[in-house]
Amino acid sequence: MPRSAVRPYSHYSRDAAVLLGQLIRRGRIERKITAAELAQRAGLSRGLVQRIEKGDPGCAIGAAFEAAAIVGVRLFDADQAALSDLVTANQAMLALLPQAARASRIEAKDDF
Amino acid sequence: MPRSAVRPYSHYSRDAAVLLGQLIRRGRIERKITAAELAQRAGLSRGLVQRIEKGDPGCAIGAAFEAAAIVGVRLFDADQAALSDLVTANQAMLALLPQAARASRIEAKDDF
């Protein structure tokens, strides 16, 4: 919530960010990688790695995901190939849904 | 990779961001919520919602997670209570690990 965090984050999204940070830190330490090393490998500054591991909601999602990938945290319970497949599958799903939201007749039945 | 994206994002993290965006858009449309409505409820601008749904890696992770929460996208396959429990459990886990990374003798065996 960028602009002068007037509205607070929900408990859910805050916890999600914190959990991701914990998983990254855990993965990093278990692999015996220093924060500076992770930062370098991810192309980030060490300070940013610190904030990511702390669960700071203001961090760029790409930076956090990159760090996660390096220390072996699996996003969406999927490896690289599975993730790619999910993206493709969802593309197809989205093509079937109405493109603008209002009352419509398509009742999406499947989910995966 | 904020500062002058000198290093590219990995395929994995880019896909993860795109997938999250897709899931959010899908959840939003299935719930017949407009982008403007989602933006308002999440405390974001409509433009930011657009970027999040597109999978822009530069978006704040808190903003993306907030939008996800509102349209019912489950992060880490967990509902609010489960997420909170995971955070607590991980806190305990992290307490057992060495606090700085170098050669150590603790061989982390469990994962969950």
Next chain:
DNA sequence: ATTTTGTGATCTATTTATAGATCATAATGG
């Protein structure tokens, strides 16, 4: 077909995140 409305894209002002230092502290290995 018409009208309404959601969406996508673009622009600017402003806030904010980030890189890159530095310093103090704590934890690790010897």
Next chain:
DNA sequence: CCATTATGATCTATAAATAGATCACAAAAT
């Protein structure tokens, strides 16, 4: 213990993200 080094915190300059418009277009309902 001692030496080393990883971490945490803080500061500044700069780049980037965000809010808030506006506009054209597409899509949906009547």
